[in-house]
Amino acid sequence: MLSVMGLGALVLLLDGRSMHSAFTSSGMINCLPGHEAGYCGAALDAFRPAQDRVSQLTGLCLALPVLYGLFLGAPLLAREYESGTYRFAFTQGAGRVRWLIAKIVLLSSFTIATTTAFTAVVMWWYSPLVPLTGRLGNTIFESYGAVFVARALFAFAVGIAVGALLRRTVPAIGVTLGVWLVVVISTTVSLRQNFLTPLNTLNGTVPSTAWTVSSQWTGPDGHALTGNQVADLQYRAAEGGHKLDLGQYLADQGYRHLASYHPESRFWSFQAIEAGGLAAVSVALLILAIWLVRRRAA
């Protein structure tokens, strides 16, 4: 566990150094909003390899929290039952509830400490890109900050509760992986965007760092346009000589670009909502596991 996280952090540290220097040397630093706008094409090209690596590495970081569920949480009780060592653990003077609480406190502290350290590295590693791409509508959301820690804690709690129910290690690991994936994916895909009410704009101008949750063109008659129709419209407008004032021209024609988005300033609110929700569910699952161990015969 530690070695996986340590290795991951090392990779990020090494890559971070090269990315930070690439960021400066490529001139990307001058392309950021607020800086004097220069010509950024060359800088973007120079920086692209670094950015590709970033997206690969954030993809890898996504999977790390579930390891705490698979290797720490699921076997915690399941292996005791499976190998029969519960007969030792549950018959000591401390009793099974104190034994389990001690294990939970120790291992969840370990989980929180190591993931916090790891995400601190992620935050440093990703820092140059924050003003460029934002952190909300981006896979970095899951590895950056409290959500990363909460996802690991959640995996750990699911693992313990499933292990208490199934009492067999391999099935517990499988079910833990399944539950974690379902919750995490459904949160990312459909729940998160409803945490807060998105802001709306009628002219389609959304900050580059914001998370656009919906984007829709309507025609002068108020009907929604399909993607093909929009592309066609833009092509004909450009052909008609409105390449540079495309937005204004279409607006004058009665076309509206409605967009809903969450601004980057909401990042920590989103983190707090998602991490808080996962932490609350985790605590409930841990209480369930303690209750199962207390109530059920071994």
Add this chain to the structure above:
Amino acid sequence: MTAITEPGLALQASGLGKRYGSTWALRDVELAVPEGRVIALVGPNGAGKTTLLHLAMGLTVPTAGEVRVQGGLAAGSLAALSTVGFVAQDAALYPNLSVADTIHLAHNLNTGFDVSRAHERIAELDVPLGCKVGKLSGGQRAQVALTLALAKRPRLLILDEPLSSLDPLARHDFMAALMAAVAEDGISVLYSSHVVSELERVSDYLVVLSGGRVQLADEVDDVLGTHWLYTGPVAEADRIAADLPVLRDRRTDVLAYLLVRSTGPQAQPPHGWEATRVGLEELVLAYLRKPRTTVTHGALELTAKGTAL
């Protein structure tokens, strides 16, 4: 074996039963075993021995009735767990922990754990402290488990099949260590076994379990004092068998050999019959072969169902 003061009960069960699915692993168990005894729980495999011991440790929840240990403490309660030591079948220690770490763990999990005593015993046994428990021999592992249970300074020690996986030498050493500890601390011991030899030497209270029911539960001395082998003419055998509970009935053309439980302490065989004492092993086997006989301490009458063979 006579109690001077009224002793507490080491093990007490009333109406105790445990059902797994639709089969009863244990049923209608009534026990009242006094403290200060070495109690042997014998029975064939699948008789319900482990179930009874797990119930006594609170590892299993009874379907019916209740079980109490060490002077009326509820099985599995914190008070019971801190005063009752348990050695599970095959020791059930963590194979990847070293002996020293296992002692450390037991120390953390028990108040009043005697670490120095545990280390002393391990040193006496020549078990390497740094060795992983999984790499020890079966005999060494059993000794480590016994050491941990004793270092807890229990008043009652419960052992589930402590001898089953040991070779004869390790078996002897284990029992010697156990008996020494009993003599030293005056604790009660409840151990299960499917081995019926040597029972007489190492136990002074006997519980025979078969088919999930208690067949016999009494002091060993009382058991030996009330069971006789009556030998006499086969023609009178039916008359004798009608008066006395017969455990085993063997007849030749001329002679009948009746293993009986006499009602009083002094056996007066009928005229023309000869009474001889029976060894404990033979007695236990007779009870195990006779599945529906129940004798418990203080209730000397046999249930009538199984008396006629």
